[in-house]
Structure formats: structure tokens, C-alpha cells
Amino acid sequence: MNAIDGTVRQVKTDDTPPPSLLAIVLDTNPHAWAHLSSTLPLSSAIANLLVFINAHLASGNANEVAVIASHSRRAQWLYPTPKGPISHHPSSNGDANGDIEMNGVSHPNGSTTTTTPAKENANKYRPFSTVENAILSNLSNLLSSTTESDLASTPTTLIGGALSLALTHIAKSTLLHSPVDPLASDNPLSALADSESVARTQRIPLTSRILIISVSGDLANQYIPVMNSIFAAQRKRIPIDILKLAGDTVLLQQASDATGGVYMKPERPEGLLQYLMMAFLPDAVARRSLVMPSAGGVDFRAACFCHRKVVDIGYVCSVCLSIFCEPNLPGNLCLTCGSYLSLRAAQTATPALVARKKKKRKRVAGTDSATPSGTPAATTPMHP
Amino acid sequence: MVSVPAKFNKQDGMLKLVAEGARSVTWTPVSGSSPQVNVRIPEITNLQQTPATAAKASIRITAKDNYTFTFSSGNAREDQQLVTNTLRQWIEAAKASQSAGSPATPAANLDKGGGQSGAMAMARAIAGAAATTRSEEDTYDDAKLLKDVELQRSLLNSSPALRQRFDQALRDKPDTITIAQFATQFWGTRVHLLRSHAAEKAQGLGTYNVLSVVKPQHVDGSIKLNMTKEQIQLIFAQHPLVKRVYNENVPQIKEGEFWSRFFYSRLIKKLRGEKITDTDNLDPKLDKYLDFDDDDGQARQLTMPTVPRIIDIAGNEQNHSQKQGNRPDWTMQPNSYDKVPILRTLNRMSEKMMADVPPSDAHQHAPAGMDEETYKELQLRDLQRSEEDNRVVLKIKDQSQLFAAGQGLHTSSSAAAYAKRTPAEVLSTINHDMGKIMSARSKAGGVNLETVIGVEDDSSSEDEAKPRKVVRIGARSTRSAATSQIIKAIKQRHLHNDDHLAFHAAGSGEQAAKYGLSQELFDSLAMTHNTTVEFLHYFWSVYLSGDPDRAGEVGRLIETLDKSLDRIKAIADSAESERSAKIDLLMKENEAYAKRTGKRRRFDPTKVEGGAQAVNKMVGPLKRAIRSAKDQFEKSLHEAMAQTAALTSRTSEVVSNH
């Protein structure tokens, strides 16, 4: 065929591992970090994280990283620095960081702080220092803009929002990497179809993963957004790794289990770097050939939609799958979708353990025959 | 008897469902003593209720008159459900017994004229047909399925895995539980299997092209025909011509001879759609029927009464392109019969067979012939605009508005830990900490990561040994602690074989070896686990049934669970003896080695895996499940006892007062 029209067409297949995007969600809840300050201060954690990021960037030429701070009242980009709505002052200090704008972040309260840009260190690999500078200055801006009232209002962090940001970033990067459908790239003929005599490299899809470094508990009240993110990640085959430095574990353990990520709750948080390097550095491709550490028992319990309590036995709306902790809903209507929901039949009968005495008592006809299908589900006790 | 407050004609009163004697619905006003309304159940022709979303909960009973009752208690919606459910059951029962005797009342259930209230919607049509569909549903009724021993036996026979489980559980059941009770418990947790098996069994084989199946065989030089009565009937049904030939010839020719001649005649070749050649047998008696049409006058009307234009080949005649001077089209012409007889025969056979099968793609009670739906089907829809979306829109409310989504600082699980610092202190701690790294950065032009992470591999070990209050971040001890934790986790995953692919590849022998158990022991442990889970299922289903008649069963199931614990213990014991035997063997080998070489190998018996420890570790969750079942049982038993005691003492008081 090539001989006929004189063109040479070939598909180059790349043998190198596909580029890997690591999206890190860093829980910056000040309460928790202040509490941890004696064992693992935030600054050390950041430094360890930077080393880990450098290791990730160094292990592949095309590897990328994104860092999102999950703060107490909002989720904030640490790297790359968003360029959009943030106004920046024209300043004299040159464009030291390539195309990343990071000078002057306007604050909600009107004041503007300009961080002193770090001098370029000639001994540091430039991509490393770019990431380092962006993360450090964005983080210090974030912390200096945190007010006491922000902290007083919530004990936890907006993990749901940060997770969504990470997922949207991954989706965008995946598209940028392979504008054609990733499925089509499996078939070299589809690449031929629109090319004229250009040798084209087969596009290799980006492999992405999310690492959540979590220090906060009380995540159950974000059960719905986090669960939605988990399902999205599951669909996109994005593993969610969890490094749980502090706080209760209910929700995030499910996230790593459902998406096939790694879950670690360090016994010695001081060895943070070792945990990061050993358990979280391999990307999805490398993990196929490795045995990754296992979490053991996973707490699969869900949180009810009405009080965000973690429940052992819940009642589920048959229409929208909302979970409720008690069967007595106001007006028997589902709180989420408003469907009529008679949960009375799903209630388990009180166990009768003493045999009834023979009495001449007529049974009330059909008092509880509304739906005979409501079989009570027996539950096995959870891991402690 | 059900009795609920309800309004009738804007008067307050009580609506009663009388179960005694002739079942009926009565309504008595608050002011009166005798019922104003009294409807007997068989008289009811229709029952309607307001939908769950309506403001008022009411039902309308149609008998000779319309009666509309509005439930007036605080629990109106529940009352409505209760009354309609009970009434529905009664009405169906009445219909069923009625339809056995007299023909069902003509469908008087259609909601004519819309009624007086728009909110009234059809609750359920109680047509005469309902009785028949009901009885059909009844074969899948839980209680009936549980009683059907034949069905259960047949299901067990069809599923070896289930049979094995059944036998195992039957063997392990305590003597106090009768076989009948056991069977109820076993099948009680598997009604869905019974139901699907019943449905599977209810499906029969349809008709088939019988002429192609019956083949005469040569046995010892004579022709033998193996035909069943059903097959002959089927031949007659499918080929009216054969029936006619048979009728006209059989007394003259013997039955057996007729069939053997028929199966070698030209006639059967024609009926099968094969080509008749000159070498074929001549049979003057049968050959004269060759030109008769198989589908004689009494054949059912099989073809469509009207062929839609779009698939009507004969319709091409209308657009006679030849008249415009084109060559006759040779593709879409109706063919003559002789060209490909087999295709025609097969098509005709299929038509005949399908005529007996209820169409699965159409509504069963739809009008015959081409209806609106079929017409729409045949339209070229891709040329039309897309249809309107008819999905039901779910209105999801914003959850955060319903309840306070946020948690206060003081309700949090970490409240105690966070309370040590005020928000201001928190901020200053963090800022102070971050200040260090930021200032270092601006001085040195970037962070010196090497120093910040604190990894100093040349830090001497005596430095570590010094008692320190704070362990340095990144110190060697912390790093090795981290390593061992991760290695442990990796080993754990490897042991559990979480990878599904690997799991299927590895047999139970390999699994057992990982735990240091023999396969035999491992298998019996797995079996015990299975049956124990089975009994736990029974326990919870009986325990939660709330049926006082089964109270005795619960106690016996608890005994069974105790026995399960004994069984686990027995396995653990034999695992332990297995392990000590293994250790003995290794010791002896070591002795022999030492004698032979004069060197002693180091041997640590604690390194030998398996034994009771391995077993107990594996069944840990199971034991916990048993314990929790027992705990709950004992707790509720205690409460129930206390309650009965209180009750009896009260009754005796009442008695003494009299």
C-alpha cells in the first residue's frame, strides 16, 4: 500500500512509561497542624513533601504534579498557581518563574501582600525550584489570609472541594495530553486516518493519581461530595492514595479502597518521607507489577444524609438512594427527592424471645402487611 | 378488626373494617351508635385513593354508591395505607372465590368522568383479570415456595454447590431443631433462588419443525419409525395436508405402512421444501396430493391483513420504472414458489410456530392487527425530530438547607485535642512554624531540602541513643519504623491475595500453605466457616422476625452457635497438634544433621507457622460475629424476662383487687 501512493506512514510506539500526573491534596487545617506541631510541624511536612514531589518529577521526563490545599473554609491551588481571577500588580521583580504568575495575591480584606520572590538558586534543578517557590508562596499567602473567625467556625477541612478540584484538573490534563479519544489511540489505523505522510507518535494517555495527605477528622459531614468524587475517580480509574497523619478514618479509607489506592496511617509520623517514598511513589503503571501495602480492614459504613452521622444500619430511599439513620421521616417523604417513602415496613420487629402464652386474642388483620418484602438485613459487626 | 377515625360527608366518625363473619366496611358517626354506611366486600367494584403527595389522605369505595372517606387522625397517611392494603387483600380474596363460581362482574372499575375530585387517582384496577393474574403470582409466593418440597429437591439436584451446603448444614444442625424447622430456615434465606427456579421450571419447550426431526431408521433391513403420539399430533397441526391424506387413506393402508411410505414419498420432500428429483420413489397413492396446497382453506390466517407499504415488495408494482424505459428490476421481485422451496417452507413453518407464541414485543391485550405502535415503528424515525423526553424529573433538594451541615468546633471528635489552643494561638503556631522555612528560603535562595528534611545518614548511632525528648523528624529510627510498617502491610496484602486474578489461580492448598496449615485442615475450617455463617443467617432472620411462636427456635440456634465455637476449637486443637508434630519432625531432622556433620543448625520453634494461633486469627471476625449475636440475644432475653415478670405481677394485682 505504501508503495502505491509513495507515502511512508508509520506509527511510532513509545516504549517509555507513560507520563504520570500526581495530584496532591494537602490538608492544611490549621487546628490539626497546630495540634501536630510537636511531632510533625507543617514546615517539615512541606519539606518532606517537596522532596517527594521532586522524586516524582525526576522519575519521568513528562511527569506532572498538582498541589491543592484543602483549607478550613476553602480549597486553594498551591501549584500550578491559577492565573485567572487573581489580580496581580505590575511589579519590577522580573518574571523569575517562567509563566507562573505568583506575585501579589489580593486578599478578601483588601490588603495585598507581595511575597518576596526567592532568588534563583543556580544549584537547583529549575523545575524543582519552580514548584517549590510556587507551593511555598501560595501556602504562606493562604495562611496569612486565614482569620481567627475562619478557624473558630469549623474544626475540619473542605476535603470534598479539594478532591473535586483535583479531579477536574486531572480531567483537563488528560484531555490536553491526548486530544483524541484515548480509546482510539489503541488502534494505530485511526491515527493514520487523518494524517498525511507525517510519522506520528502514538499518543500515550496520561496516568493520574491523587494523594490526599489528611490530618483532619470529622469528614462525615462531607459524605455526599466526597462519595461523588470517589465514584468519579473510580470511573476514571484514578487511584486515590491516602496518607492519614491524624483524625478518624471512616470516609477516606473507603476512598482508597474503592479506587484501588494505598491507605497508610503512619505509626511514626516523623518518618513521613519514608512513607511517602516507599508507599506512594510508584505510579499506576508501576503498581501493576508490585504488591502495594494493604489497609487491612476497611470501615465501610456510610453517613446518613440527615445528620451526617456514621450509621451501622441505615434506611435507603429506593428512588434516589439517600441514606437515613431512622425510619421516621417527616410526612414519610424522602428528604432528598421528596418521593413517598414508607420505611415502616423496613423496620425490624422487636425480637420476641419469650413464647407467647396461649391467649384468646384475635390478631389484628393486616396491620403490618404493607410490604412483606422488607426483610431485615442482618449485619456483621464492624472492625473496631 | 381495623378501626380508624375518618370523615364522611364532612362528619367525624370511625371507619371500621369488620373481619368477623361477612367481611364489610362500616362507618359510624361520632354522635351515633349504629353504622351509617355498611358495604359488604364482594359488592365493592372499585377502590381508589389519593396519591401520597396529595394534601388530604382519603379513599373512595365504589359499590352501588360512591363513598369517600377522608382520614382525620394525625396519622392519616398511615391509616390510608393500612385500610387500602387490607381492603385490597379482602377484595382480591372475594374476587377469587367469586370467579370460581360465577363469571366475574364486568369491569366496572374504569374511572368514568373523572369523579368529583381531581386529586383522586386510580389506586389499582380490580378487574376480573386481577384474580387470574393473582393466582399466577401466587405460585411465586414466599410461603408457597417454602412449602414446595418437590421444587426444593429439584433445585438441590440442579445445583451441586447448594446441595453440598444443604447436606453440610443438615449434618451440623443440632438435634433440637427438627428437619422441618431446618428446611424452613435454610430456604427462608434463599427464597429468591426458589422463585427463580420455579420460574425456570415453568417454561416449556415450544413447537418445532417436526418433519425435520423425525427420521426413519434402517434396523435389520426393515425401516423403523420412532414417532411419539405428540409428534404425530404436531405433524397434523403443522401440515393440514398430511392430516387430510391420512384421513383419506389410513383405513385402507395400515397405519405403520402409511407412515413409512409417507417418509419415503415425494410428498414429504415437498413438505420439507427439498427438491424433487426423478430418482425419487413414485407412490401413486400419495403422489396425487403433490399439487395440493398444504395450507388449505381452513388454515389460519397467518399473513398480515395489510402489509405496510414500506416493506411491501409487491407494492413496487405501483412505481413501474419499466414504464419510464428502464430495464425491469430483478432484485425486488416476488419469487415463484419453485425456485427456492426450502426458504418458503422454512418461512411458512416459522410463521406457523410463531403464531402460537404470544408476542413478546407487543402488549398482550392490545388490539390485533396493525395498531398505532406498529405504524410508528415502521416510520423512518431518524428523519424525524427526536421525541420529547418523558423521563420523570427527580427534584433533589439541597441537603444543607434541611439541616445544619456545618459542625461546630465543640461537637467535633477532635474537640478535646483542638480545645487546647484558641484560634489565635493556632494561627501564631502555624505562622511561626512556616516563618522559619520562609525566612530560610529567602536567605539562601530556595529551601535547602537536604537539611530541612533532617535525614543525616552519617549521624552516628550514639547520637540516636542519647535520650531525647523529641524525636527528630526524619531520624533513622523513625524511618526504619516506617519501613517495617509498610513491609508489614505489604506482607499482609500478599497473604490475603487481594489480587483477584492471583486468587483464582491459587488453589486452597497454596492458601493453606501460606498459613502453615495442611490443606485438609484448611478445607474443614472453610466448611465450618460456611455452616457457621449459615447459622448466623438463620439466627438473625428468626431473631428479627419478632414472631413469638419462633421464640424457642432462637434459643436452639444460640446452642447451635455454641456448637460452632466448639467445632472451631476442635480444628484449632488439631492444627496445634499438627504444628507440634511438624516441630518434632524438624527437631529430629536437626538432630540427625548435627550427628552427621557435627554442626548444629539454629532452630527456632516459634518461627514455625500454623497451629491454633493461625486458625484463631483467621476465624477472628467469625468469632466476633457469634459473640455479638449471643450478646444481643442475652440482652434482649434479659429485658423480655423482666418485662414478663412485671406484666405478671401487674395482672396478679388486678386479680387481687377484684
Ligand SMILES: [Zn+2]
Ligand atoms: Zn440521620
Ligand SMILES: [Zn+2]
Ligand atoms: Zn429519595
